[in-house]
Amino acid sequence: xxxxxxxxxxxxxxxxxxxxxxxxxxxxxxxxxxxxxxxxxxxxxxxxxxxxxxxxxxxxxxxxxxxxxxxxxxxxxxxxxxxxxxxxxxxxxxxxxxxxxxxxxxxxxxxxxxxxxxxxxxxxxxxxxxxxxxxxxxxxxxxxxxxxxxxxxxxxxxxxxxxxxxxxxxxxxxxxxxxxxxxxxxxxxxxxxxxxxxxxxxxxxxxxxxxxxxxxxxxxxxxxxxxxxxxxxxxxxxxxxxxxxxxxxxxxxxxxxxxxxxxxxxxxxxxxxxxxxxxxxxxxxxxxxxxxxxxxxxxxxxxxxxxxxxxxxxxxxxxxxxxxxxxxxxxxx
Amino acid sequence: xxxxxxxxxxxxxxxxxxxxxxxxxxxxxxxxxxxxxxxxxxxxxxxxxxxxxxxxxxxxxxxxxxxxxxxxxxxxxxxxxxxxxxxxxxxxxxxxxxxxxxxxxxxxxxxxxxxxxxxxxxxxxxxxxxxxxxxxxxxxxxxxxxxxxxxxxxxxxxxxxxxxxxxxxxxxxxxxxxxxxxxxxxxxxxxxxxxxxxxxxxxxx
Numbered sequence: 001x002x003x004x005x006x007x008x009x010x011x012x013x014x015x016x017x018x019x020x021x022x023x024x025x026x027x028x029x030x031x032x033x034x035x036x037x038x039x040x041x042x043x044x045x046x047x048x049x050x051x052x053x054x055x056x057x058x059x060x061x062x063x064x065x066x067x068x069x070x071x072x073x074x075x076x077x078x079x080x081x082x083x084x085x086x087x088x089x090x091x092x093x094x095x096x097x098x099x100x101x102x103x104x105x106x107x108x109x110x111x112x113x114x115x116x117x118x119x120x121x122x123x124x125x126x127x128x129x130x131x132x133x134x135x136x137x138x139x140x141x142x143x144x145x146x147x148x149x150x151x152x153x154x155x156x157x158x159x160x161x162x163x164x165x166x167x168x169x170x171x172x173x174x175x176x177x178x179x180x181x182x183x184x185x186x187x188x189x190x191x192x193x194x195x196x197x198x199x200x201x202x203x204x205x206x207x208x209x210x211x212x213x214x215x216x217x218x219x220x221x222x223x224x225x226x227x228x229x230x231x232x233x234x235x236x237x238x239x240x241x242x243x244x245x246x247x248x249x250x251x252x253x254x255x256x257x258x259x260x261x262x263x264x265x266x267x268x269x270x271x272x273x274x275x276x277x278x279x280x281x282x283x284x285x286x287x288x289x290x291x292x293x294x295x296x297x298x299x300x301x302x303x304x305x306x307x308x309x310x311x312x313x314x315x316x317x318x319x320x321x322x323x324x325x326x327x328x329x330x331x332x333x
Numbered sequence: 334x335x336x337x338x339x340x341x342x343x344x345x346x347x348x349x350x351x352x353x354x355x356x357x358x359x360x361x362x363x364x365x366x367x368x369x370x371x372x373x374x375x376x377x378x379x380x381x382x383x384x385x386x387x388x389x390x391x392x393x394x395x396x397x398x399x400x401x402x403x404x405x406x407x408x409x410x411x412x413x414x415x416x417x418x419x420x421x422x423x424x425x426x427x428x429x430x431x432x433x434x435x436x437x438x439x440x441x442x443x444x445x446x447x448x449x450x451x452x453x454x455x456x457x458x459x460x461x462x463x464x465x466x467x468x469x470x471x472x473x474x475x476x477x478x479x480x481x482x483x484x485x486x487x488x489x490x491x492x493x494x495x496x497x498x499x500x501x502x503x504x505x506x507x508x509x510x511x512x513x514x515x516x517x518x519x520x521x522x523x524x525x526x527x528x529x530x531x532x533x534x535x536x537x538x
Contacts, residue, residue, distance in 0.1 A: 003380065004381065004401050006382070006384055006445070006447045032445055032448070033440075036404075037424050037425060040423065049401070049445075051447070077437075100513070101425075101440075101512060101514075102438060102494070102495070102500075102510055103431055103513045104425055104440060104443070107439050239509075240509045241513055
């Protein structure tokens with residue numbers, strides 16, 4: 001592993017200054033569960049680590065107002081067990097609780113998790129040098145296309161990259177139209193969580209829209225009654241501690257037995273956290289039946305382009321959406 | 334599905350797949366375990382910077398200069414001779430390295446040692462004494478909750494935290510809360526039984 005310097009500033013301003021002064025090779029580190037892992041694999045090669053996890057005030061959780069505000073350095077474990085989150089936003093608690101293991105949720109932060117990098121095995125096979133990867137080495141090619149693509153994306157992929165966006169938490173946030181507050185050299189700005197992510201296109205190495213030196217200081221979720229009738233449904237190769245084969249975040253507002261407004265987002269199947277608007281349109285205003293829920297699930301995958309080994313996710317994903325809709329609808333408002 | 338007969342352009346071996354730590358081809362039972370040896374052998378260290386940390390390990394205050402890249406696990410094992418926490422995967426996937434930092438369980442292999450400056454670390458060595466085992470340690474013995482024992486220190490540290498978190502209220506919940514700790518001998522039945530037993534003795538079952 002490459003030699004690194006390490007600093008741990010106590011304020012965001014000090015961190016931004018330290019990042020700028022460190023120059024080339026500077027990276028922020030929060031929980032480190034992705035970055036340090038990839039440093040060990042030789043895929044991330046920072047020269048300077050600026051630890052943002054001790055920045056004062058960024059670990060706070062405020063679920064009392066019109067906007068739920070989670071400090072960027074609040075741990076996934078702490079947000080998952082917040083009482084308001086558990087009672088009124090089960091999709092958020094479930095998305096966090098079904099991610100990783102308790103050990104990692106105690107380390108990882110709700111800001112850092114938004115920047116988790118793909119688990120594409122060709123991407124992670126960096127040190128071997130055997131497999132090209134446009135994300136790891138721009139222009140080198142993509143070994144996943146035509147390769148072992150069981151875990152690759154069916155939605156949003158390009159000729160250059162099919163890597164899946166691995167997270168659960170971002171999927172739930174995108175369903176709820178959450179935003180992030182970002183602090184950087186040019187001040188503070190906010191943007192929708194969905195806008196953090198770039199489609200791979202011809203430049204899959206550019207994954208996020210953060211500018212150099214910017215820190216995610218808070219994650220903000222608009223309070224909504226739809227939170228209660230919600231779920232994050234995740235199907236995996238084993239029941240706990242695995243990445244999603246297919247997952248769905250669903251939140252519903254109902255009028256009796258009719259769906260007034262549905263929010264549906266997909267995980268495990270797309271190159272970015274995937275809002276399924278066409279599927280939402282199919283169920284909005286419709287009486288809720290399992291049949292309609294399944295049609296909604298199929299609508300979510302209407303544009304799916306499977307590879308060699310992942311076509312099973314079209315049916316699986318549709319069923320996951322349908323089950324998620326029924327689970328959410330069954331919860332008391 | 335339209336499987337054709339062409340071989341993939343870049344065939345992966347099982348070993349490559351395991352090393353990549355992806356669930357793609359590594360079957361459906363276990364999360365893949367990366368080879369610590371493979372990654373360290375292929376990634377030679379350059380001489381690095383050091384940082385001095387002040388921490389409390391198992392109740393004992395310690396000030397030590399560590400390589401800025403070093404993991405807490407390596408510092409515990411190689412510098413402080415606390416070899417209870419084990420290096421299984423070295424990528425946060427197996428749980429063998431589980432220790433407590435400020436009372437919460439973490440993967441010591443993915444924790445930069447520099448990060449525990451000003452914090453308290455507890456390892457299996459600090460949990461009980463030979464003459465007075467922690468109830469969880471005794472329960473693992475009573476329930477045959479191990480075979481080879483390599484994962485056991487991590488299992489026990491995770492289990493103690495699991496109980497304290499309030500996650501030991503049912504077998505189902507224990508299994509979910511302990512999913513970050515892999516036992517390749519398959520002693521899970523005994524492990525769950527031990528945790529149920531110890532939870533009652535710890536007053537939190």
